[in-house]
Structures are given as structure tokens and as C-alpha cells.
Amino acid sequence: xxxxxxxxxxxxxxxxxxxxxxxLVRLLQARSTHQPVRSNTNRRTAKDITxxxxxxxxxxxxxxxxxxxxxxxxxxxxxxxETLSTLRVCSLARRDARFACATVIVxxxxxxxxxxxxxxxxxxxxxxxxxxxxxxxxxxPLYENASATSTTTCDVVAVPGLASHAIGSWxxxxxxxxxxxxxxxxxxxxxxxxLYGYDTKLLKNDSASSIEDLGRRFLESLGTFRKSTNTQExxxxxxxxxxxxxxxxxxxxxSYRSTGLGPTYxxxxxxxxxxxxxxxxxxxxxxxxxxxxxxxxxNEALITSIVVDDESExxxxxxxxxxxxxxxxxxxxxxxxxxxxxxxxxxxQMRDGKLSKTGGKVLMVTKKSATSTGVTGVSENDVIPLExxxxxxxxxxxxxxxxxLVMMQKTVEALSGTAPVGGPSYVKKDPSSxxxxx
Numbered sequence: 001x002x003x004x005x006x007x008x009x010x011x012x013x014x015x016x017x018x019x020x021x022x023x024l025v026r027l028l029q030a031r032s033t034h035q036p037v038r039s040n041t042n043r044r045t046a047k048d049i050t051x052x053x054x055x056x057x058x059x060x061x062x063x064x065x066x067x068x069x070x071x072x073x074x075x076x077x078x079x080x081x082e083t084l085s086t087l088r089v090c091s092l093a094r095r096d097a098r099f100a101c102a103t104v105i106v107x108x109x110x111x112x113x114x115x116x117x118x119x120x121x122x123x124x125x126x127x128x129x130x131x132x133x134x135x136x137x138x139x140x141p142l143y144e145n146a147s148a149t150s151t152t153t154c155d156v157v158a159v160p161g162l163a164s165h166a167i168g169s170w171x172x173x174x175x176x177x178x179x180x181x182x183x184x185x186x187x188x189x190x191x192x193x194x195l196y197g198y199d200t201k202l203l204k205n206d207s208a209s210s211i212e213d214l215g216r217r218f219l220e221s222l223g224t225f226r227k228s229t230n231t232q233e234x235x236x237x238x239x240x241x242x243x244x245x246x247x248x249x250x251x252x253x254x255s256y257r258s259t260g261l262g263p264t265y266x267x268x269x270x271x272x273x274x275x276x277x278x279x280x281x282x283x284x285x286x287x288x289x290x291x292x293x294x295x296x297x298x299n300e301a302l303i304t305s306i307v308v309d310d311e312s313e314x315x316x317x318x319x320x321x322x323x324x325x326x327x328x329x330x331x332x333x334x335x336x337x338x339x340x341x342x343x344x345x346x347x348x349q350m351r352d353g354k355l356s357k358t359g360g361k362v363l364m365v366t367k368k369s370a371t372s373t374g375v376t377g378v379s380e381n382d383v384i385p386l387e388x389x390x391x392x393x394x395x396x397x398x399x400x401x402x403x404x405l406v407m408m409q410k411t412v413e414a415l416s417g418t419a420p421v422g423g424p425s426y427v428k429k430d431p432s433s434x435x436x437x438x
Contacts, residue, residue, distance in 0.1 A: 044109040048176055050167055051116075052140055053102040054095070054131045062089045065102060072122045080118055083108040091181050093141035093192075096228040101141050103167065105176055136166035136197040139225045142181040144192040154235045154273065154415050156184065157194045157222060160394075161242025161279075162306075166197025169241060172395045180239075183399050187408055188415070192231075196221065200243065200302070202290065202347075202355065208298035211243070211305060211317060215250025222251070223265055232267040237414055238275045241394045242365070243306065245280025246318075249325045249373075256328040274334035274414025276407065278393040282322055283369035284308030284315065286362055289346050293355070322374030329375050334414040336382045338407075339370035344389040364390035382410070 056065065066089045073084030086107040095101045108115055112134050123130050144152060158180055160169035171178045180193050196218055199207060209217075226232050240248040251268060258265040285306050294300045305317045313319075329335070346359030371383050386393055386403050396404040 044111075046107050046109050048105055048107050049112060049115065049134060050090070050103055050105050050176075050178075051119075051132050051134050052136055053104060054099070054133075055129050056092070056100045056102055058094055058096075058098050058100050060092070060100060062092050062102075065089055065092060066104075068128070069104065072119070072126055077118075079108075079110060080115075080122075083110060083115065090176075090178075091142050093144045094146070094229070095141060095225075103140070103142065103181065135199070136195060137199060138197060139221050140166060140195040140197065141225075142178075142193040142195060143185040145185075145190065151190060152192050152231075152234070153190045154237060155192045155194065155226070155231065156180070156188075156237045156239065156411070157196060158239040159196045159198075159218065159241070159244030159247050161244050162285075163201050164241070164244075166195045169391075170195075170394055172397045175397070179396050179399075179404065183396075183404070184408070184411075187399070188412060191415075192234075194222075194225070196244075196247075198247070200299070202293045202299070202303075203353075205294070205297060205299040208301070210302055211246050211321075212250055215247045216254050218247050219251035219254055219265060219268060223255075223268065226267070233271060235271050235273045235415070236268070237273055237411055239278070240275065240280055241278045242280060242285070242390065245275075245277040245282075246306070246321065248275060248277075249321050253321065253324045253328055269328060272333055273417070274336065274411070276336045276338070276410060276414075277370070277373065278338045279340050279365045279370055279390050280337070280373075281306055281365045281369050282314075282318065282372045282374065283366075284312070284318060285369075286364055286366070287346055289348070289359060293347070293349060322372065324374075326374040326376070331375065331377045334382070334410075335373055335375060335378055336384065336410045336414070337371045337373065337378070338384050338386050338393055339367045340365060340390050340393055341385050341387050342389040342392070344391065384410075 053065075053069070066087065069089075070084050070087050073081035083106050088105050090103045090105055092100055092102045106115075110118070116132060116134065119132055123132070158170060160166055167178055167181075170180050177183065180195065185191060185193055198214055198218070199205070200214070223232070226234070238248045238252075240246075252272065255266050255268040255270075286308060288307055288309050290303050290307055291300070294303045305315045308314060314322075340363065343361035344364045345357040345361050347355050347357055348359040350356050350358075367385070371378075384406060388395075388403070396407075398404070
């Protein structure tokens with residue numbers, strides 16, 4: 001038997017395998033150098049993003065603005081070109097005598113910051129002085145009938161809740177329709193609709209603003225906007241969700257106490273026709289987990305002032321604002337309180353640091369908390385339960401949904417000064433200050 005041939009064969013086989021491996025590695029390297037690397041953008045899921053476009057010349061129309069913005073994509077990357085081809089102008093309303101503001105929606109795989117950076121650079125290079133953002137802080141006008149034959153009779157201003165987006169708060173999940181912008185102006189003619197946005201994100205928030213600060217800043221912004229459009233004496237309806245309702249109360253109290261500072265400040269409480277409060281925590285919010293997220297941060301005091309547990313009393317601030325609010329309003333202004341009947345999932349912090357609504361469920365704002373505005377004599381017909389959780393109170397799914405129809409009817413009643421059965425009259429003590437033909 002020839003045992004010498006076996007080692008020789010083994011060596012030859014090993015050498016052949018080594019050669020094949022080298023050839024395979026070189027082939028793979030050659031293919032990789034000729035194959036484009038897939039970007040992170042291609043792996044992202046496309047999503048809808050709503051942008052605010054500001055500093056638009058007042059004479060610009062939607063039919064001009066939309067193609068102008070879409071044409072920017074022809075001068076840039078394929079991804080941005082595809083994004084801008086989906087752009088749709090959803091609203092265009094004047095901000096003052098010179099400029100207008102638009103909201104637009106695009107479908108994109110780009111991250112928010114990446115999209116804004118590229119779009120702002122393109123606008124500048126193309127000679128447009130527009131500014132774009134997706135935070136919606138401050139006042140955003142959503143609708144005003146520009147027809148010369150139309151007379152706007154009332155402002156409707158909506159303020160979202162804690163850590164909420166100024167425009168995303170008012171639309172159902174997965175839907176692009178914002179009911180304040182897309183439904184209400186058609187259902188209640190001759191109104192101007194505005195949003196107010198403010199920064200109360202929970203994590204990495206360097207602001208030490210209190211609710212008093214936020215409320216006064218809201219008053220400043222709204223007063224300045226109404227003055228710039230010469231509409232300080234226009235009747236107004238205020239809509240507040242959660243923390244937004246506390247900002248409204250604080251702004252009205254400050255307006256009431258600023259009678260010597262001129263109409264920019266003191267006109268708000270004088271011309272307020274009504275308030276619609278959705279899940280406003282007048283006696284506190286039951287979500288003690290929030291405190292752990294902000295511990296040691298500048299915004300810790302703000303969260304502490306509104307969070308309660310089953311046994312604690314409302315904070316000094318909540319007690320104070322309700323007392324002050326009762327001093328300012330004695331039943332002459334319509335107040336409607338909506339409260340949740342479904343529990344909400346508590347927020348948890350995940351391993352990646354992000355917050356998620358995956359915790360245990362709780363009735364975030366109780367009926368007592370949502371209806372204890374401080375003002376006595378509110379009609380039972382203006383205390384309304386909704387089959388929704390805390391966030392869903394202001395997320396209507398359709399114009400035919402009964403909760404939307406109830407909200408709309410209450411708004412119409414407040415505008416017309418109609419009192420509910422068994423309730424007080426909602427005509428101001430000085431009728432000349434608010435009565436306008438609707």
C-alpha cells in the first residue's frame with residue numbers, strides 16, 4: 001500500500017482550496033467596487049411631514065406657491081426631487097399686511113432636520129426668502145377667507161398639550177387631515193383659525209419656563225398677532241387640550257390684570273366669547289412617571305406643578321390659577337369641558353432613550369380634574385364625556401363623527417352667545433364690546 005501518496009494529495013487539495021478562496025475574495029471585492037452603496041435614506045420608510053413656510057409675500061396665491069416649491073426639486077438630489085414632487089399646499093393665510101404663512105405636506109424618506117437643511121439651502125439659492133420649519137412654535141394662521149365679499153367675525157385659536165406638536169395634535173393617527181384647518185372653516189364660515197405652539201418636550205429640555213411664563217408668552221404672541229392684523233376687538237374662541245388649557249387660563253388672568261397696558265394685552269379677556277377645554281388638568285394630571293424623566297432638569301418644576309397621584313392635593317399653582325380664573329369670569333363667558341372616559345398608557349423610557357406609550361394604563365385626567373375650572377355655575381350641558389383616551393380627545397376621525405359634531409355645535413353656540421338649557425346668559429355685561437353679527 002502506498003502511504004506516501006496520501007500526504008501529497010492532501011497538500012495538493014489544501015493548496016487548491018486556498019487558491020479558490022483567494023479568487024472568491026478578489027471576485028467579491030471587484031463586485032463591491034462597482035456596486036453602489038445603499039444609503040441610509042433608501043432604507044428609511046417614507047412618511048408624511050407637515051412643514052410651515054413663512055415670509056411669503058402677501059400677494060402670493062396657492063396656485064403660484066405650490067409649483068414654485070415643487071420646481072426646486074429639479075435642481076437637487078433625486079431624493080429631494082422625489083420629495084418635492086409630492087408637495088401639497090394645505091393652507092395659505094396672511095400673517096400681517098406684508099406676509100403670509102403656509103402649511104405644506106410632503107412624503108419623504110429624509111429625516112426632518114436633513115429635509116429642512118436642504119430645503120432652506122435651496123430656497124436661498126433660488127432667490128426665495130421663505131423660511132421653513134416643522135416645530136410650529138408661536139402663532140400659525142391656518143385659515144382666513146381672503147374674499148373681498150367675506151367678513152371674518154371670529155378668531156378660533158387652539159393650544160395643544162404637554163410635549164405635543166402644534167399641528168399633529170389635531171389629527172387622527174395615519175391621517176393628513178387637520179380638523180382645525182381642513183374641516184372647521186367649511187363647517188363654520190367666516191372664522192379665522194390659528195394654532196399656538198410651544199416647547200415643552202420632556203427630555204433634554206433646557207427651559208426653566210413655568211406655566212405662568214408660558215401663559216404670558218402665549219398672551220404676548222396672540223396679542224401681537226391680532227394687533228398686526230388690526231383685529232384686537234374681534235371676538236375669540238379659545239380651544240385648549242390638556243396643559244394648553246392651563247396656558248389659556250393663565251393668559252386670560254394676566255390679560256384681566258393688565259387693563260392699564262393697552263389693548264394688545266387686555267383685549268383677550270374682554271373679547272373672549274368662549275373656551276373649549278379638552279382634558280385640562282385643573283386639579284392635576286395622574287402620570288407620576290413623568291417626574292422621573294425630568295429629574296434634575298430645568299423643566300422639573302413645571303412637571304411637578306401639574307402631576308398628582310391618587311392621594312396628593314393640587315399644587316399651589318393649580319389652586320392659585322383656579323382662584324384667579326374665578327375672579328376674572330363669573331359665568332358671562334361660555335366654558336365647555338370635555339373629559340376622557342378611556343384610560344391612557346403611561347409613558348416609559350426605552351433602552352434607546354426614547355419615550356414610548358407602553359406603560360400601565362390610567363385615567364390620565366379624572367372627570368373632577370377636567371371640570372373643576374374654578375368658575376361656578378357652569379351648566380351640566382357643557383360638561384361632556386368623550387369615549388377617548390387623553391390624547392384622542394382632540395383627534396377626530398371624520399367630519400361625521402359625533403364627537404366632532406358636538407364640538408362644532410358648542411363652538412357655534414359660543415359664537416352666537418346662545419346659553420345652554422338651565423345655564424347663564426353668555427352676553428357680556430358691556431354688549432357693545434363683543435356683539436358682532438355672525
